[in-house]
Amino acid sequence: MTADTTMNAEPAPRRGNSREATRAQGVKRFKWTVLTPLMALMIFILLPAFLLQGYFSFFSFSIFDAGDDPSFLSYFRASTWVGLDLWADAFSDDKFGYAIIRSLLFSTGVTTGCFLLGFGLALLMYRPFRGQGVYYIFFILPMLTVPIVIAYTGEMILYQNGPLNDIIGMVTGTRSEVQFLYNQQAALTTIGLLEIWNWTPFSFIIMMAGLAALPKEPQEAAQILGASRWRIFWEVQLPLLRPVILLALILRFLESMAEFPKTWGLLQGGPGSATETIPVYIFINAWQFFDLSYGAVLSYLVLFMMVAIVMSAIWLLRREKKSLDEMYQASPEES
Amino acid sequence: MFKTIKLSEITRREALKSGAAAAAMGVATPMMAGQAFAGAEEDRIVAAAKKAVPNGQDLTGIMWGLYSSGAKPVMDEFGDLTGISITKLQDISAFDIPQRAMAEALSKSPEFDFFHVDTNMIPSLASAGLLEPLDDYMAAADFKINAVGDFGKFLTYKGKTYGITTDGNVHVQFVRKDLFENPDERKAFADKHGRELTWPETWEEDLEIMKFFHRPDQDLWGSANLRDRGSSVAWWYMYLHSAGGFPFTDDMDPNIDNEIGEYAFQTYLDVKQVSHPEAAGWGTPQMIPRIINGQAYSCQYWDGVAALAENPKKSKTAGKWLFGPVPGSKKSGKLLKRSVSTPNVGILVNRHSPRKEAMAYMAMYLGTGANSARIVGDPVNTFHDPWHVDHFKPGSLAEKVYTPGGMDAIKKNLQIVTPPIFLTGLLEFETELKRNLSEMYAGDKTAKQAASDTSEAWGRAIRRIGKRRLKEELATYKSLFPSVDVPS
């Protein structure tokens, strides 16, 4: 960031202020050329949707009152003012509460799983060895597999008379009859395992990049001082990796909060309500009951929650990034 | 390019063009035995369609592939005759179509011309402004839905007709003849229970008999009733209705958090004793093989499976079945039997489509006596079940496929057929019900809890959908219920 300011402030010796002014104007023009289309999309696409959502959360819209008039205004005619009623409903809705808890548990488990596996693999992999390339190719494959494909392939593998039970049976020597999907206690975990399978490569690649970029000098210095490998890992490598670890955790957590294709494709929220996560619960309300207004209230609550989570994540990330920037500024060794 | 034309298609086309020759060919080809080539009904529709849409039109709609395979020849034929053809189908699972149709109602899109969907969705979809009433088009072609009993009413809502059915779908009692009529078994049963082994008249008798024949060690299960989340709600309706129950009070409050409601849930749960332990995870693809491979003693099941189970090419149990009316209940003080029709699938026309008129005639063409006979009589696709009066005439194509015993049972059950919740908001009511049934079946709830939880959820749904609207619909809903207690 400092480089930019020095560059911008670089005085042009002969033409002086006028050149600087032209330059600033050019930057401004460039800025708006780039930002205008983006802002246009946000203002014309996202903002109206956002406002509509807000409208529906106070005016109860019923699809059954909308009639057959295809005009846009009919959506407003089919809505009646209910004030905060729906918000009050949402706060007393147990199922919504459980959906939030389920989603948080799911995302926490998935994030931890992806990270531990991804980091573990990256630690085993980041130094060159024979066959590294082959392993690398295989390890990124799950990320290249479409989630809905994983859902259906998962079902083929996990159903009770499927290959996984057969393999477990072969290993343990008994007939295994685990109901991975249709057992209320197991279902969410099963979806979580599929999600971990799917996205471990993401954490793996981030951690590979992080490990590969570690400066060698501190490690070498520590080695010369006779530190054990374990201590080098804990006291030298890990602190340097903190920002990247945080990033891997945060992105994975937020992405898995939105997981829908596998959960819906496989179990539609069942068995019972065992896999009713936030996206599934909103989907059921908005796209099965077509109660858009209640869906809007739930969406807003989820939005607030996510914004709070993202804000704290951003605060953490910025803090880490700042200390990283400061560290490199203190010892400039840019490649 | 080389195009293969099937001989059967040529003959059919030729047949339709000329009257006398057609009759001769109709006799000559076994496929055509069920067709009435006088074709007055069909001719009227074709003429009306040509008059209304002289240049033909290309249509598109949402239909499940397995259903379309039975109906496609008839659709193609109408295209040849009028230029009104279905050129594009959105092929999605029958269970997903209600949701997709509602999404169309939300966006009010003219894109699809028809939805081949469970006709129990008519109240919801009509309320949402998606459906075109067909009465005027039907009058123009002098076409009537000629269904057995009151079954035609299932296509109406507040006095208007909104769909043409292609599929009758009623639950029929299936019993394994070889076991039921086996003298040794009959004696053993009489010795054990102190009564003759007779056709089950009540759910309690049915359970007792199923328990008797429940022999897991021989890979024979007492019941093949579905208990999964997708479709098992059909059984619950039979239990409730036969006990004299109705899901709502006249004031449109939930009417199941009571003795009768609990009875329906408990009866549903009791069958667990004679079901395969995995039944909760099984839909038709897992259950039907059990039925036709002889691993189940009895069930109430969709009538289409009768055709499959009696087809020696597909079934190990061909010739080993008895079909009859479903059991009932004496809970209301008298014996009451109630079967159920869900999903009863039909063609519903999109009101927003500019091609709706052409689509209405196409739908009618599928619903004539002769054409529907070809659809339900398809020996390979048993997804369309008989419903038209003509299907039940002796010697009909349907009779060949469904066997006379099967047809008799279907007819009897159609006399006592009931609808699922025929109200706006069906999806919401059923989703809550299914959730509670599945939680109860998994052991998380008692029948009493399930009844009271469902009742509470329904109360919320009623508030959201609007009590007044629903109250107005109650009359239509109630008018679909049969007047006889037991079939004759």
Add this chain to the structure above:
Amino acid sequence: MAMTKSQRRTAYAAMRYFLLTIWLLIVAFPIFWMVSTSFKPDREWFAWPPVYISENATLQNYLAVWADVEGHSVDEQTGEIKTYAQSLQRPWVALGNSALISFIATTLSVLFGSVLAYGVSRYQILSEGRMFQLLMLRMVPPIVLVAPISIWYSALGLLDTVTGLVILYFLTTLPYAVWMSKSFIDEVPREMEQAAEILGASRWRTIWEVVLPLVRSGLVATFLFILILTWSEYLLALLLSKAQVVTLPVELSKYQGSTEGRVYGRQAALSVGITLPLIVVGLIIRKHLARGFSFGMVRR
């Protein structure tokens, strides 16, 4: 008995191969199963014990799904009827749609994202705070806005259009595009641009001809990552498309009904077709992947 250093090294290497191979098997098995099932005849889909590699391998599933060769057949063992009617919405159309939508959206996202990233890196056209706020576009689950968007799209005539999906895919992937490409552009020394500028090149020419070529490798990695996200997107495609713009993931979900639909072989044959393009692209550009994905959180 203490191990010597070389023994320790051998032991470590052996353990590494062992652990990595276990994970390799876990990774490979589902993909193997998908491919294997796609060649199985009907009766082996549900067989017990499961059939791992079919001795009666058949192309029937591929023909049925991709070549529209259909017919009535009845499974002798289970009695299931396998009839696949001609549905005119063929997977090839869906493949075309998927390819079109994801390539347009991904290209737009990466190009626009990298230009924006350049602006941020060099001229701070977005403050750091705004850059983090941009992440919101991605981090708020799409289910939260999809219902009002469908109504708004319906009013705009964007429902069931390529444009409609491209806009949303563009917006939801842009944060990744900006963040990833910024981390690469930050690494490019400024001297080259300054030289180009002194030679009189316009800012746009400098970006196109100097900066972006220097970060090509990183942009390729970004492209693949965003392609993965757009190619596999399910929820928006499901709810905002109707008859015209059906994408492959939505097409696949049609082969699965909640109760009746388990046609494993067909699903697998279609799944292979969905997965293959991404894997091919991924393998082609694998060497670029290794450096991606650090989002500026590490310094080289």
